[in-house]
Amino acid sequence: MNNKNFYFVGTKFGNDDYLEYFNKEGKWELGWHNDEENKQYQKMLKLFNKIKQGDILFAKSSYTKKHNLPFLKKSEMKVSVMKIRGRGIVKEILNDGHTVIVDWEQGYLEREWYFLTSQETIWCPLDNNYRKKEANQLIDFALSDDIKEQDYNYFLNHLDWKRYKVENDVNSEQKGDSMKYANVLKQSKNLILRGAPGTGKTYLARQIARELTGGTEEQIDFVQFHPSYDYTDFVEGLRPVSNDNSQISFELQDGIFKKFCQKANEAQKTGGQDNFDEAWNAYLEYVNNRDEKERLTDFSYLTVNSRNNFNVNYESKSQGTVLTKSYVYELYKDENYLKQTYYRSQGKKVLETLRKKFGLKDYIFPTEIDTDKNFVFIIDEINRGEISKIFGELFFSIDPSYRGKDGEVSTQYANLHETNEKFYIPENVYIIGTMNDIDRSVDTFDFAMRRRFRFVEITAESQLGMLDKLLGDDAEEAKIRLRNLNAAIEKVEELNSHYHVGPSYFLKLQEVDFDYELLWSDYIKPLLEDYLRGSYEEVETLETLKKAFDKTSNERTNQSITGDNESDGNDDKDNR
Secondary structure (H helix, E strand, C coil): CCCCCEEEEECEECCEECHHHHHHHCEEECCCCCCCCCHHHHHHHHHHCCCCCCCEEEEEEEEEECCCCCCCCCCCCCEEEEEEEEEEEEEEECCCCCEEEEEECCCCCCEEEECCCCCCCEECHHHCHHHHHHHHHHHHHHHCCCCCCCCHHHHHCCCCCHHHCCCHHHHHHHHHHHHHHHHHHHHHCEEEEECCCCCCHHHHHHHHHHHHHCCCHHHEEEEECCCCCCHHHHCEEEEEEECCCCCEEEEEEECHHHHHHHHHHHCCEECCECCHHHHHHHHHHHHHHCCCCEEEECCEEEEECCCCCEEEEECCCCCCEEECHHHHHHHHHCCCCCCCHHHHHHHHHHHHHHHHHCCCCCCECCEECCCCCCEEEEEECHHHCCHHHHHCCHHHHCCHHHCHHHHCECCCCHHHCCCCCCECCCCCEEEEEEECCCCCCCCCCCHHHHCCCEEEECCCHHHCHHHHHHHHHHHHHHHHHHHHHHHHHCCCCCCCHHHCCCHHHHHHHHCCCCCHHHHHHHHHHHHHHHHHCCCCCHHHHHHHHHHHHHCCCCCCCCCCCCCCCCCCCCCCHHHC
């Protein structure tokens, strides 16, 4: 290693990948040159000028990953990754200041390296004096003919990267829960996680979604319902938009759930031929940059509006029209498209230009196939919205028995659609809702919607694992106090396990520097006061609950805190 240097060099510039070009031409280029004002270029130029004949170049690209990693890590944390894509020996340095001739090795096995990475165009890891050991591990990994397994534990236990590490047992337990509920969701299609405040229902919903989608965030979406949320937000509705004259008009727009279902539906299709977007955008740019008018006919011409549609203008100064992208696209897919036939001649002329000048190919319908791509839509606080109003006619489509085209419906705004296509929920879409069923400020599900969901109770006890993960050695005392408090809550008249305090409240210990008195006064007591408001012995009951909270032994209080009244006797172990 002393006779040569090792450089990791970029292969992607902007959105373009040059690796195939470099291999074919037998060279590597710096990518930009002669830019004296660019400090980054000047920095890279200094490194480029150090490259000499006989040095080894590794072609690479760098990025970050959150999921599908070969090791365990703390959730939501991104890890730096470098894909090593090729290896070659420098044969000659050209005098143009940015090109080296390289003998690229054929058949090099691509591999991923984690933690010690760089996004610089040129990187020499051995230049880092305090990273010699790690740099040598990387070079050995990149030089190997076979793909070696990186020593992940070395990096996970290193002070600089220790933040990524997570304990195996905690992760396995939580993964087991998410797998269990993911199987339940797969069977039932629609799942409600219900439970006491702070039991981590939203957190669990995200874990279930990641389990079912393989951690692909693009296949997960999230919304939180509230009393003012409605059908137009969720499915579709008219939204105000500003036109070119700064006047407000209303435009039909898809809601978040409809967009999500359309994305899931597209994932089930393969094949076909459709380059309309590319050709349309090229035509828009052409019209925008022309000095002369883009003639549609002898008496009309095209301009581009702010919505990236065409305005059809007339030389007679009569009122023009708008030729929308969506209409031309439907005509592209079907020349016999019947809606808005008065635009057909204009649309066909535009299509003719797109084919002749901008490479528009004939449309070929994609083939629908079964796919293992699952899509999960999470609705947090689902009972805080007016469910029947938000879903509207989708209460039929949402039924697990009517997923797919069997459950297609006409939406409330179907008369404004440019096509006659109906809406349905694809079979690969799953819905998770969360709810506090003791929330007195909201209405419950009506029976028609309720029977379309499977309800699972999430208890405070079942979610204690989150304390182990996030509180570490301090988790044990927190769990004892929480259990004692919840045991006491069950003994209060008119309260039961639904009124337990969830472990999420005890995560606030980190904010109050593990001051349990502050945790009680600022977070737990206000919640309990809401539970007890209007009760006859509110003050006395709070005092007894505080005593239970203060107990740091595993002995739970056996005292009935409502005088002669007995507890509700809820000893169902499945609910603990």
